[in-house]
Amino acid sequence: MARPLEFEYVIECEDPAAEVARLLSMRPNEAALRTLREVDKLDWSRLKLAEPRKRSSTTE
Amino acid sequence: MTNEPLTLTQLQSRDEVSGFCCREGPGAEDLEDFLKNDALRYENDYLSRTYLVWSESRLVGFCTLSAGSVRFRAEGEKTQAEAGLEGIGLPMPGVLLGRLAVDDRFRSRGFGRGIFEWALGLARDRIAPYVGCRWLFIDAYACRREWYERLGCKIAGKAPPNASGADTIKMCFDLFPPEEPTLDLWG
Numbered sequence: 001m002a003r004p005l006e007f008e009y010v011i012e013c014e015d016p017a018a019e020v021a022r023l024l025s026m027r028p029n030e031a032a033l034r035t036l037r038e039v040d041k042l043d044w045s046r047l048k049l050a051e052p053r054k055r056s057s058t059t060e
Numbered sequence: 061m062t063n064e065p066l067t068l069t070q071l072q073s074r075d076e077v078s079g080f081c082c083r084e085g086p087g088a089e090d091l092e093d094f095l096k097n098d099a100l101r102y103e104n105d106y107l108s109r110t111y112l113v114w115s116e117s118r119l120v121g122f123c124t125l126s127a128g129s130v131r132f133r134a135e136g137e138k139t140q141a142e143a144g145l146e147g148i149g150l151p152m153p154g155v156l157l158g159r160l161a162v163d164d165r166f167r168s169r170g171f172g173r174g175i176f177e178w179a180l181g182l183a184r185d186r187i188a189p190y191v192g193c194r195w196l197f198i199d200a201y202a203c204r205r206e207w208y209e210r211l212g213c214k215i216a217g218k219a220p221p222n223a224s225g226a227d228t229i230k231m232c233f234d235l236f237p238p239e240e241p242t243l244d245l246w247g
Binding site: 006012 | 090091093094097098102107108124126127128129130131132133134135149150151152156158159176177178180181184185186194197199209210211212213214216228230232233234237238239
């Protein structure tokens with residue numbers, strides 16, 4: 001069996017409130033801006049996001 | 061990403077994934093194992109969604125997404141087991157990129173970056189407008205840290221070793237980074 005998905009992480013830090021505030025106010029770096037610009041160009045009509053499956057189809 | 065015509069589908073039981081080959085590097089075989097043996101179970105239990113990227117009939121790669129969160133806990137604060145249902149720390153919501161892998165035969169052609177950008181776009185443009193989530197969280201193998209950093213991901217923090225003992229790190233990408241530092245509402 002593969003490593004299970006971990007839906008929640010617990011991060012230890014000295015001051016949780018300060019750490020959250022820091023993350024919420026952190027400006028993006030150049031790499032992040034570059035990626036976001038690429039995401040802005042995504043053509044969702046071309047990508048055709050897969051339709052969610054109907055419940056019954058999961059047991060096919 | 062490459063200019064090859066690609067198709068994106070959600071994993072279904074009839075999908076042929078047995079030919080997917082991901083063996084290069086630490087953790088690679090675990091990614092292959094997950095797709096072949098576990099992803100459909102998570103899918104059927106509505107715990108995750110796995111999306112497959114195809115080039116014609118060849119499976120190029122996949123990613124797995126779920127709702128997720130990070131909790132920031134003060135050092136020495138109660139553990140989850142001690143706190144019970146009251147919970148611990150400050151939770152922050154996001155979309156979890158639990159797995160992302162590209163078949164070895166399609167490596168170094170930009171598919172991984174393309175899949176990452178698609179997942180990021182899905183979280184930011186298709187999920188966040190309806191469900192509050194600020195980050196894309198990434199459960200990454202430590203050996204992939206630089207690759208994710210080149211995309212703009214940051215280390216979310218030091219996480220305790222996971223149950224499996226795998227050498228993984230928790231990273232995050234801010235979906236809505238402020239142009240100016242925001243008012244400190246949490247201090």
